Amino acid sequence: MTDDVKINRGLKGIYFERSGVSHIDGRAGELLYRGYTIHDLAEHSTFEEVCYLLIHGELPGAAELDAFDAALRAARHLPAAVHEIIRATADGHPMDVLRTAVSALAALEPDSRETGAEAFLRNGIRLTAQVPMIIAAHEAIRNGRDPVAPDPALGHAANWLWMLTGEKPSAEAARLADVDFILHAEHGANASSFAARVTVGTEANLHGAIVTALATLAGPAHGGAAEDVMKMVREIGTPENAAAYVKAKRAAKEPVTGFGHRVYRAEDPRARHMRDGVRKLGEEKGAPEWYEILQAVVTAMQPYARHGLNVNVDFYSGVVYQLHGIPMDLYVPIFAIGRMPGWIVQCLEQQQSNILIRPLTLYNGPQRRAYVPLGDRD
Numbered sequence: 001m002t003d004d005v006k007i008n009r010g011l012k013g014i015y016f017e018r019s020g021v022s023h024i025d026g027r028a029g030e031l032l033y034r035g036y037t038i039h040d041l042a043e044h045s046t047f048e049e050v051c052y053l054l055i056h057g058e059l060p061g062a063a064e065l066d067a068f069d070a071a072l073r074a075a076r077h078l079p080a081a082v083h084e085i086i087r088a089t090a091d092g093h094p095m096d097v098l099r100t101a102v103s104a105l106a107a108l109e110p111d112s113r114e115t116g117a118e119a120f121l122r123n124g125i126r127l128t129a130q131v132p133m134i135i136a137a138h139e140a141i142r143n144g145r146d147p148v149a150p151d152p153a154l155g156h157a158a159n160w161l162w163m164l165t166g167e168k169p170s171a172e173a174a175r176l177a178d179v180d181f182i183l184h185a186e187h188g189a190n191a192s193s194f195a196a197r198v199t200v201g202t203e204a205n206l207h208g209a210i211v212t213a214l215a216t217l218a219g220p221a222h223g224g225a226a227e228d229v230m231k232m233v234r235e236i237g238t239p240e241n242a243a244a245y246v247k248a249k250r251a252a253k254e255p256v257t258g259f260g261h262r263v264y265r266a267e268d269p270r271a272r273h274m275r276d277g278v279r280k281l282g283e284e285k286g287a288p289e290w291y292e293i294l295q296a297v298v299t300a301m302q303p304y305a306r307h308g309l310n311v312n313v314d315f316y317s318g319v320v321y322q323l324h325g326i327p328m329d330l331y332v333p334i335f336a337i338g339r340m341p342g343w344i345v346q347c348l349e350q351q352q353s354n355i356l357i358r359p360l361t362l363y364n365g366p367q368r369r370a371y372v373p374l375g376d377r378d
């Protein structure tokens with residue numbers, strides 16, 4: 001009932017906490033994980049190494065990495081009841097199936113209710129290993145196949161492709177998936193990580209926070225964008241149609257998906273790596289037109305770049321998955337595989353200096369008024 005309060009809708013530009021995990025410079029288009037640029041990590045690192053870095057704060061030594069990797073591989077197990085739940089929900093969107101299965105794991109694995117750093121770490125590693133298993137098992141079951149057992153000889157990305165397709169991936173395909181996971185691993189107070197922190201703020205457990213995060217990631221303004229970009233590319237059909245498509249969207253004041261970001265004003269630094277992936281893979285697979293359509297959209301959006309409207313990470317990633325023959329509805333779940341360490345470390349940070357996250361809404365409903373008994377209402 002106060003008129004002079006400043007409302008920060010969407011919490012735009014508001015710092016709600018300190019974090020030592022990732023640094024985003026939106027104007028420069030720079031992203032650091034624990035001080036290392038995303039470019040160095042994408043070029044030289046593996047997802048397992050990045051998980052260790054994000055969670056423990058330092059790059060691992062060889063023995064530390066081996067132990068971390070062994071723990072991840074040892075955690076590749078799903079209770080039989082989860083396969084039953086996947087069967088029962090197999091016709092649903094993979095993101096709904098994934099969220100339901102993680103929720104079921106909370107009820108099936110007794111230590112999931114434990115809180116505290118040690119429990120978050122233990123459950124976080126287990127969930128990091130289980131999330132790709134759930135997605136791959138769903139893909140097998142909905143196509144009438146039995147889930148593929150994990151291969152302990154394969155790393156995280158290669159094993160996920162193996163479980164998804166039942167075929168051993170090439171080194172290049174495994175590396176591209178690995179880089180994709182690295183690029184999606186962490187991004188500060190994005191909507192899904194913030195939602196996970198809100199859950200932990202109530203002293204809830206990690207499984208609950210990951211369920212919250214999965215629900216939040218699914219929307220098209222966040223992780224769902226890659227799927228929408230692919231739909232857009234299909235709708236555009238040929239590079240010549242891109243300008244008219246963009247013009248119509250702008251005239252209707254609708255967002256062009258894969259563009260825009262709450263923090264970046266320069267190009268999202270992660271996009272560069274995915275752009276290279278689309279170009280190379282498109283040429284390799286004899287399908288260069290996808291890259292050409294995307295670039296035609298970028299050209300058509302050029303006039304808006306000076307307003308800070310550039311491509312984000314998801315502009316190119318959908319087409320990379322498409323070129324790999326991965327169904328469109330798996331694009332958001334793939335983002336979730338990559339984002340696991342980000343969610344875990346944000347939850348750990350939240351828990352280490354916990355506080356209930358509870359902002360205010362400024363009331364603008366009716367003034368105080370007299371209650372009218374049911375029989376006296378019009």
Ligand SMILES: CC(=O)SCCNC(=O)CCNC(=O)[C@H](O)C(C)(C)COP(=O)(O)OP(=O)(O)OC[C@H]1O[C@@H](n2cnc3c(N)ncnc32)[C@H](O)[C@@H]1OP(=O)(O)O
Pocket residue numbers: 010220221222223225254255256257258259260261262263309312313314
């Ligand atoms: C991994 C990720 O989550 S990355 C984001 C993935 N999402 C998408 O790609 C969906 C498309 N993008 C969007 O909807 C938005 O850019 C968001 C939701 C990501 C960010 O939105 P906000 O930070 O709230 O920006 P906001 O909506 O205020 O946009 C600022 C201006 O840019 C315009 N704008 C923002 N995104 C777009 C877009 N994709 N296409 C066209 N115009 C856009 C807005 O219309 C607005 O213009 P105005 O000031 O003239 O009204």
Ligand SMILES: O=C([O-])CC(=O)C(=O)O
Pocket residue numbers: 184186187189190191222261262263312313
């Ligand atoms: O930071 C954001 O708002 C969205 C994003 O790019 C991410 O989660 O990777």
